[in-house]
Amino acid sequence: MQLVILAGGKGTRLGLTDIPKPMCPIAGKPLLERQIELAAAYGISEIFLLEGHLAHVISDYFGDGSKWGVKIHHITEDKPLGTAGALSMIKDRLKSRFMVFYGDVVMDFDIAAMQAFDAKHQGIGSLLVHPNNHPYDSDLLEVKNGRVAAIYPKPHEEGHSYHNLVNAAVYIFSPEVFRYLEPGVPQDFGKDVFPRILAGAGELYAYKSAEYIKDMGTKDRLPKICADVESGKVSLLNRKNPRPAVFLDRDGVLIKDMDKNPVAANFEMLPGAAEAVKKINESSMLAIVATNQPMIAKGFVSFEAVDEVHKLMETRLGAAGAYVDDIYMCPHHPERGFEGEIPELKIECDCRKPKPGMLLRAAADYHVDLSKSWMIGDRESDMLAGKNAGCRTVLVGQTIGSSEFADFRFKNLVEAVDFILENRK
Ligand SMILES: [Zn+2]
Incomplete structure (x- = not known):
């Protein structure tokens, strides 16, 4: 060429x-x-x-x-x-x-x-x-x-x-x-x-x-x-070199969990989240979001509405000098038979956490070294997805009790990221 x-x-x-x-x-x-x-x-x-x-x-x-x-x-x-x-x-x-x-x-x-x-x-x-x-x-x-x-x-x-x-x-x-x-x-x-x-x-x-x-x-x-x-x-950042990533769950980790109505009008960044992502950016680790959005399959929210939320999140992160390298989303849900659902998304997919599909796709796209990577989430399914992909896991948030698949537990993303970056040294 x-x-x-x-x-x-x-x-x-x-x-x-x-x-x-x-x-x-x-x-x-x-x-x-x-x-x-x-x-x-x-x-x-x-x-x-x-x-x-x-x-x-x-x-x-x-x-x-x-x-x-x-x-x-x-x-x-x-x-x-x-x-x-x-x-x-x-x-x-x-x-x-x-x-x-x-x-x-x-x-x-x-x-x-x-x-x-x-x-x-x-x-x-x-x-x-x-x-x-x-x-x-x-x-x-x-x-x-x-x-x-x-x-x-x-x-x-x-x-x-x-x-x-x-x-x-x-x-x-x-x-x-x-x-x-x-x-x-x-x-x-x-x-x-x-x-x-x-x-x-x-x-x-x-x-x-x-x-x-x-x-x-x-x-x-x-x-x-x-x-x-x-x-x-x-x-070092040339794609030919494998690179560690921090995989981030979205709701309850980066932004407020919007429960049944995950639309832009209900959007709220969690305190400290942008600063934590910025630290990941500066560390040369990848910051990659992996989020289940079954509300799409259930017909409660459209792809476009979820995309609006992601635009808001990226804009707010950007205003603070932070960015995520990519966002992977699973729109599926396995159980059929509900009113208003989208039948073609009601499938047993390989990307819905706890399955590791999103992490594995990201690993192929960005040449991620999964053994040196982390999954941060607020649910058992995040911890399992991390484990299923061969990553270490950190559970954050107000979840009562613990997940046996969480390697570590912290109050929020800020503490989790500080720990990971300290551990990396
Ligand atoms: Zn899926």
């Missing part, structure tokens, strides 16, 4: 004067070199660098790329054309599906896994997406069944709730994408091209990743990012 790196950035916000942004040293090595090494490690052998500001610094450093075992082409834009505009210059040289990086993003991710996702869907493009810790000032995506359904550019209306899914600026495109580009005109993928594709009913797919992919941003953010590279955190 060919790779295009958009390397025209100036780096004004980073205070760079004599080198372009992609040449900014990150722990002693230019960011662009780190990206090229990553691509080469996944067998990418032909790279187009779209350069602008101080282009000669880049071409002098990389030459034809042979030192890195790749073939590099240097393309210079005469005037800034935005993220997408410059791509048209090499339209005739991109014959099959190709990948795009932005030259100001610090990343380490399993390129092969994203390529496999893209090959399965074969849309006009696949976008790598993830939750972040500042969704309130990020452009957000609405994704339905893996497909990008809408793009909501910032700023977001006060009181609007949303899923925390952000475009991480890593793409794979079919050459068909050129039908949506206007040659020679400054334009941007997020603002111009993707809305155009969606308006034309073109298919964009969202590849969810929990790996480390962050733009360098401003001068203040840079030392933290450099420290993450140096400590090995950036490469």
Whole structure:
């Protein structure tokens, strides 16, 4: 697969004067070199660098790329054309599906896994997406069944709730994408091209990743990012490495149990829950929700209403700088014969806790190391699901008595997470 790196950035916000942004040293090595090494490690052998500001610094450093075992082409834009505009210059040289990086993003991710996702869907493009810790000032995506359904550019209306899914600026495109580009005109993928594709009913797919992919941003953010590279955190979070997760039950753990009416109007975060999730985020463990919602099968609440609750939860978490990496939900219930029920959901499924289906699916999706993972819940079924998946378990909340399947017991999520993170050290 060919790779295009958009390397025209100036780096004004980073205070760079004599080198372009992609040449900014990150722990002693230019960011662009780190990206090229990553691509080469996944067998990418032909790279187009779209350069602008101080282009000669880049071409002098990389030459034809042979030192890195790749073939590099240097393309210079005469005037800034935005993220997408410059791509048209090499339209005739991109014959099959190709990948795009932005030259100001610090990343380490399993390129092969994203390529496999893209090959399965074969849309006009696949976008790598993830939750972040500042969704309130990020452009957000609405994704339905893996497909990008809408793009909501910032700023977001006060009181609007949303899923925390952000475009991480890593793409794979079919050459068909050129039908949506206007040659020679400054334009941007997020603002111009993707809305155009969606308006034309073109298919964009969202590849969810929990790996480390962050733009360098401003001068203040840079030392933290450099420290993450140096400590090995950036490469450790590559999906090829198994990663521990904290699985979280939803009702009674993160949010108030809404009993028979689990709708947005009754939504309430539990005290301290957002801070606890934020600590999980900072620990490099995954935070993954696994929730039974049998009220859907029983016909008391719709999929849409449950989705509204999840949007609210993600928005509130986001406001506190926290996020869950994913939410897995079982809408099923086994006993048939009630009025108003949805027959096709009244099944003996493999995901309803105490069965471990949701945890096992998450483990496959995110390459979770279950033996180093935890399940936190307020019911026996949570403890059993955790045990059935091979995890350790923590029972929280006001449940009277104990579950013999709980390894530990704490009053609430805050104490449970503190214990897990302490134990991890
Ligand atoms: Zn189920």
